[in-house]
Amino acid sequence: MPVYSLDRPIVVGVDASESALHAVRWAAVDAALRGAALHLVFAVPADAESPLDESPVRLLHDRLRGTAQAALDAAAEIARKAAGDSEIRDIRTFLVDVPAVMVLAELAATAYYVVVGVRGMSAYHRSLLGSVSTGVARHAQGPVVVVPGETDGLSGRPVVAGVDGSPHSVRALEIAFDEASRRGVPLIAVQAWEVSGDSDTRSSDDAIQLLTRMLERNTRDYPGVEVKSVVKEGRPARVLLDAAAGAQLLVVGSHGTRGYPGMALGSTGHALLHGSECPIALVRLRN
Incomplete structure (x- = not known):
């Protein structure tokens, strides 16, 4: 069997949606199967380049960062549970201040996969996809996995x-x-x-x-x-x-x-x- 480099992590785009958690679960299982590191990335771009320290924009941004870090911590725990008895080599979380498509597309150049979910679970909403999913699929310089929904029950299928x-x-x-x-x-x-x-x-x-x-x-x-x-x-x-x-x-x-x-x-x-x-x-x- 060919040896695939283990120094390329699997990167997951995380937000506060259930759709992103489907992507986290899929990526966690895949990371455990190949012994790869799992990197969870939440992008919270600043609304202004240099807002005043006590401005409403800065306060809102700081609040969003706190919510994002909590979502990352929860996603990391979900990843550990999804891997089950298999061990993920390394789980890291990253909170970044740049647009999600930009950072995920860039990370695809060095990741084994970049994994993203889609917003909405109805057939109608799936047909629309999400701006992040579509943008990453178009611009990433490396493999991208789009997870459309629940992955429970897929094991054993071809x-x-x-x-x-x-x-x-x-x-x-x-x-x-x-x-x-x-x-x-x-x-x-x-x-x-x-x-x-x-x-x-x-x-x-x-x-x-x-x-x-x-x-x-x-x-x-x-x-x-x-x-x-x-x-x-x-x-x-x-x-x-x-x-x-x-x-x-x-x-x-x-x-x-x-x-x-x-x-x-x-x-x-x-x-x-x-x-x-x-x-x-x-x-x-x-x-």
Whole structure:
């Protein structure tokens, strides 16, 4: 099995919402599985650059910081409980005075994952996502996991990976194999494409060959992972969402530039973010 660096922490964006706590629980389990440190980050940006010491703005900001620190402490305890008998190597909390998207997107460059929740649990609110979730997914220079809701009951379900042949997709597949191996579950590798015109000569044979090539190296590295291949013509987002309906994690490359179109973040990525019922990892190669 490949050795993945343990010096990259898993970073979670925390606020006072229940949605953020879903992200904390998911991240805690993953950190325990890979022996990684868990960093919990709460962003409370100042409302003014240099408010007077006793101004209402300063007093409000200080009050918000106190509330934020209490939320961080509670999140750390929830993380310990979520990990159960497994031990998280290190849990740290960070209270920062910069916008959440800015700090989380920057931390993604050195984190194994940045994990965020979404606001609202109804189908309507999930379809809107949150400004932080959307912003981090768009701008982070590293893998981002968006947790749409409760993760209880997901263990034992397979991991699903979208495959398109791009460098981002190659890394996404490696991560998907690693997650499936650590969780002891099967991996479903999905190759989907959409015919765009009469001159398009792609076929299921082309897709099968691409998927086979991409699976070969990982199956050697992870001989214990059961793999199921799905090759289907159709809208990639719809095919992936159908495949992930009974999954515990969906892993896709973000902003792929080669391979079959439609598997980049773009419209497909947004459709996956808005429609996935399970946590989704968007994998972007670091610069």
